[in-house]
Amino acid sequence: MRTGRMVAPAAGRLAAARDVLAGLRTLREPAPPSLAGRVMAQLGPVDSVDSYSRMQTPLWPLLVAWGRDGITAVGRADDPAAFEAEYRSRTGRPVRLVREVPDRLTRAVEKRMRGESVPGLRVDLSGLNEFQRRVLAKTMEIPHGEVRPYAWIAEQIGHPRAQRAVGTALARNPVPFVIPCHRVVRSDGRIGRYGAGGSQSKRAVLQSEGVDPDELERLAQAGIRYIGSDTTRIACFPTCRNARRITAAHRVPFRSARDVTGAGFRACRSCRPFPTAQAA
Amino acid sequence: MSAFPRMVAHHQDLVYGLARRWTPRAADAEDIAQETFLRAYRALSGYPPERIAALHLRGWLARITLNLARNRARDGAHPTAALDEAPDRADPHDPGPERSAEQRETALLWRRLLAGLPDHYRQAVGLRHVDGLSYPEVAQALGRPLGTVKSDVHRGVRLLRKAYEAEAEMERPMTRDGDTGTAERRPATAMRLASEVSW
Numbered sequence: 001m002r003t004g005r006m007v008a009p010a011a012g013r014l015a016a017a018r019d020v021l022a023g024l025r026t027l028r029e030p031a032p033p034s035l036a037g038r039v040m041a042q043l044g045p046v047d048s049v050d051s052y053s054r055m056q057t058p059l060w061p062l063l064v065a066w067g068r069d070g071i072t073a074v075g076r077a078d079d080p081a082a083f084e085a086e087y088r089s090r091t092g093r094p095v096r097l098v099r100e101v102p103d104r105l106t107r108a109v110e111k112r113m114r115g116e117s118v119p120g121l122r123v124d125l126s127g128l129n130e131f132q133r134r135v136l137a138k139t140m141e142i143p144h145g146e147v148r149p150y151a152w153i154a155e156q157i158g159h160p161r162a163q164r165a166v167g168t169a170l171a172r173n174p175v176p177f178v179i180p181c182h183r184v185v186r187s188d189g190r191i192g193r194y195g196a197g198g199s200q201s202k203r204a205v206l207q208s209e210g211v212d213p214d215e216l217e218r219l220a221q222a223g224i225r226y227i228g229s230d231t232t233r234i235a236c237f238p239t240c241r242n243a244r245r246i247t248a249a250h251r252v253p254f255r256s257a258r259d260v261t262g263a264g265f266r267a268c269r270s271c272r273p274f275p276t277a278q279a280a
Numbered sequence: 281m282s283a284f285p286r287m288v289a290h291h292q293d294l295v296y297g298l299a300r301r302w303t304p305r306a307a308d309a310e311d312i313a314q315e316t317f318l319r320a321y322r323a324l325s326g327y328p329p330e331r332i333a334a335l336h337l338r339g340w341l342a343r344i345t346l347n348l349a350r351n352r353a354r355d356g357a358h359p360t361a362a363l364d365e366a367p368d369r370a371d372p373h374d375p376g377p378e379r380s381a382e383q384r385e386t387a388l389l390w391r392r393l394l395a396g397l398p399d400h401y402r403q404a405v406g407l408r409h410v411d412g413l414s415y416p417e418v419a420q421a422l423g424r425p426l427g428t429v430k431s432d433v434h435r436g437v438r439l440l441r442k443a444y445e446a447e448a449e450m451e452r453p454m455t456r457d458g459d460t461g462t463a464e465r466r467p468a469t470a471m472r473l474a475s476e477v478s479w
């Protein structure tokens with residue numbers, strides 16, 4: 001600092017001014033005390049930011065996301081960046097990676113994967129429209145180890161012609177495994193689309209539940225849609241637990257609802273393979 | 281993101297102080313600071329922890345603040361709002377009610393001198409020596425190369441020193457080279473120098 005040619009500063013008053021750096025430091029302005037409060041008030045409760053983490057399952061590692069209103073997303077763990085991007089675009093909310101999925105949710109997802117119901121489990125389907133929600137709600141009713149055709153969902157929710165839309169809604173299921181979209185297949189026996197990893201994954205999930213996808217395809221290709229029992233005279237979807245109990249000697253295959261009723265059989269009340277009116 | 285309130289507490293002076301130099305009104309600076317933190321929050325919520333850890337938070341926050349302040353100055357109600365504008369005298373934060381009269385005068389002097397610098401120098405000097413950012417943080421905030429901001433800061437400080445000396449020279453009634461006189465000998469000069477800068 002060259003001070004030789006400068007006016008001698010008054011002690012105190014100009015001492016700071018003499019040194020450029022000290023002078024500049026006098027320009028610092030502390031934030032008003034109100035600022036932090038304003039920022040936090042704008043954010044709302046900070047804990048409301050959605051989180052996600054990895055969890056191990058017998059099939060694959062999964063990413064599970066949750067927010068204030070329950071589980072918000074489930075996905076395969078191979079592409080976290082895609083998971084986050086998809087999350088943001090669907091919910092409009094960011095999601096942050098945290099260390100682990102809370103035990104309560106881990107147990108809930110495991111139970112759902114085993115086909116058990118989890119009373120009180122909340123699933124946040126924000127960002128989905130009414131149709132998508134109804135498709136997913138109906139899908140929740142399909143028991144572990146059983147499958148239903150897309151047409152069945154469409155029929156059950158009152159949009160019998162909307163099979164394609166049902167397929168699309170299921171492919172975009174934000175919470176696969178928790179809502180078992182893998183249990184909905186094509187009427188022609190093919191496995192169909194699957195949002196959480198494609199048809200091969202879908203086959204694997206079904207096999208893990210004891211469903212034989214090859215057998216499903218064989219039946220469909222042979223034109224067989226329902227299996228009845230000649231002792232109870234009740235017809236089911238082939239994977240219905242009632243149908244699986246029928247011994248080979250008593251199995252009666254049907255190609256249509258009309259055939260079922262024509263043979264004097266009725267539809268199973270558990271799997272509801274077709275509306276009674278349709279067969280009449 | 282439970283660490284966020286702590287982050288706000290930690291960086292609010294940087295963000296607010298920087299915004300304050302871009303706007304004549306304290307209320308606008310507070311708005312800019314608030315928006316900066318909200319943007320930071322939204323961005324950070326989407327980042328994985330490793331990425332947050334790797335962020336140079338101060339430079340990054342300063343960059344957000346600067347962008348918001350520039351946009352506001354460009355589009356907003358105060359198109360030329362910047363350092364060199366007369367401050368709102370009723371403003372309780374200008375330049376600090378808790379400060380003594382001397383500190384206030386000193387701050388006004390340096391504020392005026394800093395305002396006289398060419399834009400690039402003023403910005404780099406302000407970030408480095410008012411806000412106290414490191415050179416890499418200044419470079420990040422301004423989006424300019426490290427070497428450039430270093431030389432801008434050095435040149436800016438040199439200009440400030442010259443400006444200050446010129447100012448002092450003008451105010452000196454009894455020039456004596458090498459004068460080492462004590463402060464007590466020229467209280468009047470000091471008074472005049474200080475009072476002249478109350479704009």
Ligand SMILES: [Zn+2]
Binds near residue numbers: 236240243270
């Ligand atoms: Zn059945």
